[in-house]
Amino acid sequence: MIEEPYRWVEAIANRREYIETQLAPGSPIAALSYRDGILFVTVGRARQKLFEIYDRIALGAIGHPGDIERLRMAAIELASTEGFTRSAADVSLRRLAFYSLSPLLKTAFEQVYGAPYLARMIFAEVGATPEDDLFLRVEYDGAIVANGPAADSNPPRFSAIAGTPGAAALMEDLLRRDHDPACTLNRAMKLALDAWSVGSMPATEEGESGIPSAETLRQRRVEELKSATVEAGVLERSGPGGIRYRALTGDELKELAAA
Amino acid sequence: MTPDSLGDGASDFPALLRRQGLIAPISSIGGMGPMGDLASSFTPAQATTILAFKFTGGVLVAGDRRATAGNTVVYDRADKVLEIDRHSIMAIAGVPATAWEMARVLEHSLQYFRRTQLQEMSVDGKVRALSKLLRDNFGFVMQGVGVVVPIFATYDFAGKGQARLYFYDAMGAQFEVTEYAATGSGSPAVRGVLFYENRWGKKPLHKLREEDAITVALRALDTAAEADTATGGVDRNAKIFPLIKIISREGIKTLPEKQIATRFKNTVA
Numbered sequence: 458m459i460e461e462p463y464r465w466v467e468a469i470a471n472r473r474e475y476i477e478t479q480l481a482p483g484s485p486i487a488a489l490s491y492r493d494g495i496l497f498v499t500v501g502r503a504r505q506k507l508f509e510i511y512d513r514i515a516l517g518a519i520g521h522p523g524d525i526e527r528l529r530m531a532a533i534e535l536a537s538t539e540g541f542t543r544s545a546a547d548v549s550l551r552r553l554a555f556y557s558l559s560p561l562l563k564t565a566f567e568q569v570y571g572a573p574y575l576a577r578m579i580f581a582e583v584g585a586t587p588e589d590d591l592f593l594r595v596e597y598d599g600a601i602v603a604n605g606p607a608a609d610s611n612p613p614r615f616s617a618i619a620g621t622p623g624a625a626a627l628m629e630d631l632l633r634r635d636h637d638p639a640c641t642l643n644r645a646m647k648l649a650l651d652a653w654s655v656g657s658m659p660a661t662e663e664g665e666s667g668i669p670s671a672e673t674l675r676q677r678r679v680e681e682l683k684s685a686t687v688e689a690g691v692l693e694r695s696g697p698g699g700i701r702y703r704a705l706t707g708d709e710l711k712e713l714a715a716a
Numbered sequence: 717m718t719p720d721s722l723g724d725g726a727s728d729f730p731a732l733l734r735r736q737g738l739i740a741p742i743s744s745i746g747g748m749g750p751m752g753d754l755a756s757s758f759t760p761a762q763a764t765t766i767l768a769f770k771f772t773g774g775v776l777v778a779g780d781r782r783a784t785a786g787n788t789v790v791y792d793r794a795d796k797v798l799e800i801d802r803h804s805i806m807a808i809a810g811v812p813a814t815a816w817e818m819a820r821v822l823e824h825s826l827q828y829f830r831r832t833q834l835q836e837m838s839v840d841g842k843v844r845a846l847s848k849l850l851r852d853n854f855g856f857v858m859q860g861v862g863v864v865v866p867i868f869a870t871y872d873f874a875g876k877g878q879a880r881l882y883f884y885d886a887m888g889a890q891f892e893v894t895e896y897a898a899t900g901s902g903s904p905a906v907r908g909v910l911f912y913e914n915r916w917g918k919k920p921l922h923k924l925r926e927e928d929a930i931t932v933a934l935r936a937l938d939t940a941a942e943a944d945t946a947t948g949g950v951d952r953n954a955k956i957f958p959l960i961k962i963i964s965r966e967g968i969k970t971l972p973e974k975q976i977a978t979r980f981k982n983t984v985a
Contacts, residue, residue, distance in 0.1 A: 533828065537827070538738060540824065697967075
């Protein structure tokens with residue numbers, strides 16, 4: 458073991474730097490409330506990055522696929538056993554993240570001789586109204602940033618993750634400026650794609666000009682989408698049965714993303 | 717905390733529940749029951765008489781509402797036709813405590829599989845999953861406390877798409893049927909009615925329209941209730957009607973009680 462506290466702090470700092478470097482190229486993910494639910498959007502090349510966790514909970518993740526898979530499985534397992542023994546209404550994202558995932562991630566991160574989880578996640582839980590929607594960003598070290606009831610008297614109804622903290626901050630700036638939780642799905646999709654474009658700007662452009670013009674964003678996106686595709690899913694506020702997650706696919710996605 | 721799901725059988729939800737002690741372990745066959753000698757004097761509640769048949773609109777699944785223990789009526793509004801997912805129904809005859817738990821495990825197993833494996837379980841997989849639950853429960857059946865004899869109906873999207881219908885025995889053998897199925901204490905009478913309708917009725921069952929299919933289902937359950945005290949049939953005084961659900965390509969439709977009541981009044985009563 459490392460016996461001097463200083464060495465431990467140093468080891469943790471090195472590990473943080475290493476993980477941030479690994480996560481940096483990750484494609485951003487935006488999640489935001491709209492009138493009829495919560496929309497998740499990202500752009501990817503190969504693998505799926507948006508997942509259903511339980512009836513009203515969805516996950517978007519960037520990082521190492523193996524680590525994402527382990528965390529996704531753990532989340533589904535915890536939610537499913539809770540939903541089975543009690544009821545779907547007792548499955549709570551807040552508890553799932555704070556009491557189960559966060560300690561797991563923190564322990565793995567701080568045990569410097571073991572492997573940490575290379576993953577940055579964004580969870581959302583849909584409520585009866587946009588006011589009840591909950592967004593949680595969960596970091597590789599177990600840190601959680603919450604947007605939602607009890608976090609703030611009037612919290613933003615959106616959240617975003619990106620490869621770097623700077624890119625995520627830019628996405629949030631844009632969302633804070635333009636987001637209206639009562640908007641339509643169509644409008645939410647446009648905004649989410651704009652947010653993705655802002656978050657995926659090369660690091661060199663960051664901080665130079667803040668948020669570029671709408672036209673610049675659109676051009677960037679057209680360029681990016683030549684070699685990648687939009688992935689999106691919604692948690693719907695109401696519907697038949699308890700399962701509210703639906704991946705957007707086919708013509709519906711094409712129409713929404715084209716505008 | 718290490719997620720169990722990384723171990724063997726990552727997609728097997730019942731195994732996960734069992735490891736965490738959330739459902740009963742697989743019962744050994746024979747021997748003394750969990751109640752010991754009390755088992756012989758304990759009469760578990762039973763739910764009875766369910767039927768299903770294919771018609772032009774898909775597959776109709778119906779069940780009476782009565783639950784009994786010995787010759788006592790325990791409950792007259794039991795729900796024996798249970799939705800498992802958007803296109804599957806499990807109807808139950810037997811001990812409700814075991815059957816409802818089994819339906820709950822099955823429902824969660826299918827969702828767990830779909831979420832973890834990122835694909836829908838095949839129809840064969842679903843049919844097999846219920847079969848395994850029945851077999852795991854067989855020890856309790858032998859001890860006289862947990863017999864369940866379900867019907868499973870679902871819509872299979874493979875190929876052109878078609879409704880599929882199965883019934884089971886208490887050991888978990890599944891039998892796919894092309895026309896109709898009935899289980900529970902009133903099933904001999906129901907099978908008689910369905911056989912007769914199918915062979916000598918105006919039209920065979922698979923050519924019936926929805927309204928006529930409802931009539932056949934109501935008449936069959938009413939016939940069963942005539943001789944079998946464990947079948948509720950239609951309670952004319954309290955206005956309790958059987959539960960009827962229909963599975964089609966579009967999903968599951970629960971018939972409103974009003975529609976059943978009207979149909980009953982016009983063609984059965």
